[in-house]
Amino acid sequence: MSYPPFPPDLPVHDLLVVDLKLLREGDQAQADILWKAATTWGFWYLKNHEGVKYTEPMFEMGRKTLDLPFDEKMKYWQGGEGGSAGYRPAGSRYTDADGSVDLTEFINVAKDDAIAYPKVVHTSYPPTVNEYIEGTIRPYTQSCLESCEVIMNVFNDKLGLPKDTLQDLHRPEKKCQSESRCIKVPPVEKPTKIALGAHTDFGSLSFLVNQIGGLQVRVMNGDQEEWKYVKPIPGYMICNIGDTLSILSGGILKSAMHRVLPPPGAQAGYERWSLVYFCRPADDVFLDPLSDKSTLIADTLKTSGQEKTAFSPGMTAAQWLVKRQLQYRPDTFKN
Numbered sequence: 388m389s390y391p392p393f394p395p396d397l398p399v400h401d402l403l404v405v406d407l408k409l410l411r412e413g414d415q416a417q418a419d420i421l422w423k424a425a426t427t428w429g430f431w432y433l434k435n436h437e438g439v440k441y442t443e444p445m446f447e448m449g450r451k452t453l454d455l456p457f458d459e460k461m462k463y464w465q466g467g468e469g470g471s472a473g474y475r476p477a478g479s480r481y482t483d484a485d486g487s488v489d490l491t492e493f494i495n496v497a498k499d500d501a502i503a504y505p506k507v508v509h510t511s512y513p514p515t516v517n518e519y520i521e522g523t524i525r526p527y528t529q530s531c532l533e534s535c536e537v538i539m540n541v542f543n544d545k546l547g548l549p550k551d552t553l554q555d556l557h558r559p560e561k562k563c564q565s566e567s568r569c570i571k572v573p574p575v576e577k578p579t580k581i582a583l584g585a586h587t588d589f590g591s592l593s594f595l596v597n598q599i600g601g602l603q604v605r606v607m608n609g610d611q612e613e614w615k616y617v618k619p620i621p622g623y624m625i626c627n628i629g630d631t632l633s634i635l636s637g638g639i640l641k642s643a644m645h646r647v648l649p650p651p652g653a654q655a656g657y658e659r660w661s662l663v664y665f666c667r668p669a670d671d672v673f674l675d676p677l678s679d680k681s682t683l684i685a686d687t688l689k690t691s692g693q694e695k696t697a698f699s700p701g702m703t704a705a706q707w708l709v710k711r712q713l714q715y716r717p718d719t720f721k722n
Contacts, residue, residue, distance in 0.1 A: 390599045393618050394652030400430070400604050400615035404623070408435035411537050418541045425542070429628040429641035430604055430617065433594070436534055436624050438664065441527035442596050444519060445662050449569030451515040452494045463513055465495065467720050469709030471564055472497040472509040477573075481715045482584030482646075488717060490582040491572050491647070496520070498565035501528045508562065528567055531594055531664035532559045538592060538626075546636055547683045553635070557591065561669035564708045565590070572601065572659035575649045582659070583647035588629035589711045590667030590704075595625040597661050599654045605644040616651065631668050631707065634698050637676035637684040638691070670705035 403424040409417040424431035453460070457476070465473035472495050478488040496516060499508035504520045516524070539553040546553075557563075572582045582601060595602070597619040606613050617625055633642035650659050668674075676698050678685040688695055700707055 390657060391653035393600045393616075393654065397600075397651055398613070398615045399618050400428070400606055402428070402430055402432050402617065402625070404432045404434060405626070406434055407534060407537065410541060418545070421538065421541055422545050425628055425640050427641065428604070428606075429633075429643035430645075431626055432620060433534075433624040433626040434622065436530065436594065438527050438530040438534070438594065439596065439622055439624065441523055441530070442662055444523040445527055445567070445569060446598075446660050448516060448519040448523060449494060449571065449660065449662070452513055452569070453492060453571050455513060455515065459513070463494075463511065465510070467716070469712040470510070471495055471566060471708060471712060472500065473512070476720075479716060479720045480584060481717065482581040487581065489584060490575065490580070490649070491570055493568050493570040495566045495568045496524050496528075498528050498532070498559070498567070499562055501525045501567070502559070524567060528664065531567075531666065532565075534594065535592055535666040542632070542636070542640065546639065546677070547681045548677060549680055552677065552680055553632075556635070556668045556672045557666060558669060561671075563667050563669045564665075564705065565667045566665055568661075568663045568665065570659075570661040570663065572647065572649060572661075574656045574658060580649060581646060582649050584715065585644050585646040586715075587633075587642045587644055588627065588665065589631070589708055590629040590665045591632040591635075592666040593627050593629055594664045594666075595627070595661060596663075597625065597659075599650045599657060599659055600652075601647050601650050601659050603646050603648060605646075614646070617645075629665070629667075630711075631672075631674055631704055634674045634700070635668075635677050637678055637688050637695070637698055638693075639684065639687055667708065668704040670703060672704045674702060674704060674707055675699045 405421045460474045463474045477492040480489045497509040543553045602617045603614040
């Protein structure tokens with residue numbers, strides 16, 4: 388469907404644009420743009436991503452699934468022990484210190500399940516998901532995996548790491564918590580209400596498609612923080628760094644705080660649909676800065692006066708996900 392245009396009078400974060408096609412061809416100018424975006428803000432626009440062509444059928448899968456009766460959806464609940472694959476109902480996360488909860492509900496399809504289907508690796512899914520796995524979800528997932536590898540290759544070179552270091556931590560054949568997510572935010576009367584509270588992403592890279600506005604990124608202006616919208620651009624993805632890649636790089640790659648508000652301006656009153664692919668390290672990767680493999684990372688830690696342990700949560704990627712999943716959950720959504 389068509390939506391009203393994004394309001395022209397809102398504070399917008401002007402992101403750099405990275406051309407994935409040129410990155411894939413080894414274009415150094417694009418690599419420099421990507422590096423600047425990833426080390427300065429942690430967000431950028433990405434064009435020429437093959438996954439864009441699967442956006443509409445992915446949203447179709449999401450609508451069919453999230454339109455199911457609540458009791459039926461809850462048969463596929465991700466559970467309350469920190470798992471991520473499956474259905475997550477609205478109200479599963481606190482959005483502020485006053486105890487308000489989020490408005491978003493979504494369906495997560497694990498990378499491992501999409502690739503291995505019909506074999507079950509993490510969990511089973513509603514029939515409305517299964518009918519799309521082979522023709523839509525799997526090729527969408529594979530396009531994101533290929534994009535991750537291209538971007539990791541740039542970061543690996545820029546960080547001065549031995550060849551394929553980052554890629555080896557994110558090998559598609561290894562079990563991990565990477566997943567596709569289709570998200571619904573219902574229409575609300577108060578567009579200032581937070582749909583999804585301020586957070587950083589758990590994993591390494593996120594690829595996002597928004598149909599209408601609502602995403603905001605926290606931008607620091609000196610000592611002052613300011614929330615700015617990220618305007619959706621048709622045909623472009625919004626890409627950002629997550630926590631695990633920031634940890635591995637010793638903070639060189641920035642994992643930026645962001646949140647989601649209901650659609651602004653004339654877009655208010657519409658359902659807001661988003662599609663995200665989260666690229667995460669293999670489950671057994673121990674999260675620690677790679678300072679023993681990169682002079683740049685070691686020197687950055689030394690210059691900042693921070694110890695390596697300041698960035699390390701002291702756990703594996705799988706344990707990190709569980710910790711972050713449970714961090715802001717109401718007791719009603721914990722086992």
